[in-house]
Amino acid sequence: MDGYHAYTRHVNPVLGKFLELTGRDLRLVHAQGGVLEDAEGRRFDDWISGFGSFNLGHNPEVIxxxxxxxxxxxxxNLFVENLNPYAGTLAERLIDACGATFETVFFSNSGSEAVEAALKTAILATGKKRVAHAEGAYHGTTLGALACMGRGLYRDDFNGVLADFPEVPFADAKALENALSxxxxxxxIVEPVQIEAGIRIAGDEYLQDARKLCDRFGALLIFDEVHTGMGRTGTLFGWQHSGxxxxxxxxxxxxxxxxVPIGAVLMAEGLWRRAYGNYLRCEIHNSTFGGNALACRAALKTLDVIGASGFLASVRERGEALYLRLTQALEGSRLLERVAWRGLLGGIKLKDVNHPWLQWENVGLEELRGRPISGVLVMERLARRNILVQVCAHDWSVIRVEPPLTVDPDACARFVDAMGEAVRWLGENA
Ligand SMILES: Cc1ncc(COP(=O)(O)O)c(C=O)c1O
Known part of the structure; x- marks a missing residue:
């Protein structure tokens, strides 16, 4: 059995079968920059970027x-019970990139684990038990992170075992005040841009209010930058927009x-000590491979690239140019509801179509009954032109726009042209 079939058999049988049956079972063999290539030499523009993992494109030569x-x-590679100079240097570089407020960094191997560490640190440092989170949030699929996930598909089956944390409406300072009081x-915990909820940007005023409220009620403010960090929004970290x-x-x-997989949690001065600050407690939260030398080297180089003079300015310029061309191409489309944008992160929200031929249950996917279909139809239309996009996990009516930060003007032109055509086509036919 080749590896592709083995994937369907042994890794994700439903996804594998679905891809096979719908003709979307690409045999990808090569990835470079923003382009994926299959075994037959067909090339695809990748506008998903590993859900935010390929800000530098695929296989960046410098890394x-x-x-x-x-x-x-x-x-x-590991420095078990020894001083780890790679983790030390990376922590120092990350802290320097923020200014003076942060002191300590915990390293993990994934975003969910970073969220777990953030939650545990907050609970230990404050001596309080619950973590408020926003409706529509996506913080990962481990049990702690899930307890902060917006209600719905990803968390509901686990509600019985999850910590009972308060959920507040997104961007509603009054509701937050109520919960904190x-x-x-x-x-x-909140994402500066809720990506899976449909690219919902937290306004500066809301974040300022959240900061004041947390201070007033003795709660900590946690930003989940797993997806928005590392230049995606045009600043190194998303919170740097609001200050x-x-x-x-x-x-x-x-x-x-x-x-290389690596996650990090940056903590303000004094927090780590309050949570873990004696010899008995200093390793009660740990991760065997967290901060391994290989991952730290990759992260240090990534910081060099993104921090190099002009890199983030070029992300903002590319983002603005793309936004302008895209909104022009979509102008007047019957189905367009809104375009949300920051840096090189965008969301195109479409009104849903209500055509009898275009119902999930008619194609045998009864379990998807009632879910929006317009975003997925546009996604399919783009795939015919070898452009790969995805909808947001919590809102399938929003197509995420997430190219590598180094995306070139030709790829942008192909994307704008195909997206404009696909949204127009759907509006005219459905
Ligand atoms: C904002 C945010 N937090 C946490 C996670 C979880 O990260 P991981 O999949 O690396 O565990 C994700 C993943 O998409 C995310 O977008």
Whole structure:
């Protein structure tokens, strides 16, 4: 059995079968920059970017060079019960990139684990038990992170075992005040841009209010930057747009340059000590491979690239140019509801279509009855032109726009042309 069939058999039988039966079972063999290539030599523009993991594109040469150089030596990869200079240097670099407020960094291997560490740190540092979170949130699929996930598909089957944390409407400072005043709340966790909820941008005023409210009620403010961090929104970290500084924030995904898994949790001065500050407690939260040398080297190089002079300015310029061309191409489309945008992160929200031929249950997917279909139809239309996009996990009526931060003007032109055509086509036919 080849590896592709083995995937269907042994890794995700439903997804594999679905891809096979609908003709979307691409045999990808090559990835470079923003282009994926299959075994037959067909090339696809990748506008999904590994859900935010390929901010530097696929297989970035500088990261590969760093990893090759590192692997040519025999440095320890783990420093179990020893001082880890790679983790130390990376922590220092991350803190320097924020300004002076942060002091300590915990390293993990994924975004969910970074969120777990943030939650545990807040609970220990404040001595309080609950973490408020926003409706529509996506913080990962481990049990702690799920307790902060917006209600719906990803969490509901687990409600019985999840911590009972208060959920507040997104961007509603009054509701947050209410929750913080009543509950035993250690922290409020929020994404500066809720990506899976449909690219919903937290306004500066809301974040400022959240900061003040957390201070007033003795709760910590946590920003989940797993997806928005590392340049995606045109600043290194998403919170740098508002100037609102959190007590804790998480990173993962593109931190490892798209080559190596690594997550991080940055904590404000004094927090780590309050949570873990004696010899008995200093390792009660840990991760065997967190901060391994290989991952830290990749992250350090990623910071070099994104921090290089002009890189983030070019992300903002590319983003603005793309936004302008895209909104022009979509102008007047009957189905367009809104375009949300920040840096090189966008969301195109479509009104749903209500055509009798276009119902999920008619194609045998009864379990999807009632879900929006317009975003997925546009996604299919783009795939015919070898452009890969995806909808948001919690809102399938929103198509996410997430190219590599190095996307070139030709790829942008192909995308704008195909997206304009697909949205027009759907509006005219459905
Ligand atoms: C904002 C946010 N937090 C956490 C996670 C979980 O990250 P991971 O999939 O690496 O566990 C994600 C993943 O999409 C995310 O978007």
């Amino acid at each position: 590969k060079e760093t990893l090759r150089e590192h692997l040519s030596g025999n440095a320890p 009543k509950e035993d709340v250690a922290a409020f 609102v500084v959190p007590d804790i924030f998480t990173l993962a995904k593109s931190l490892g340059g798209g080559m």
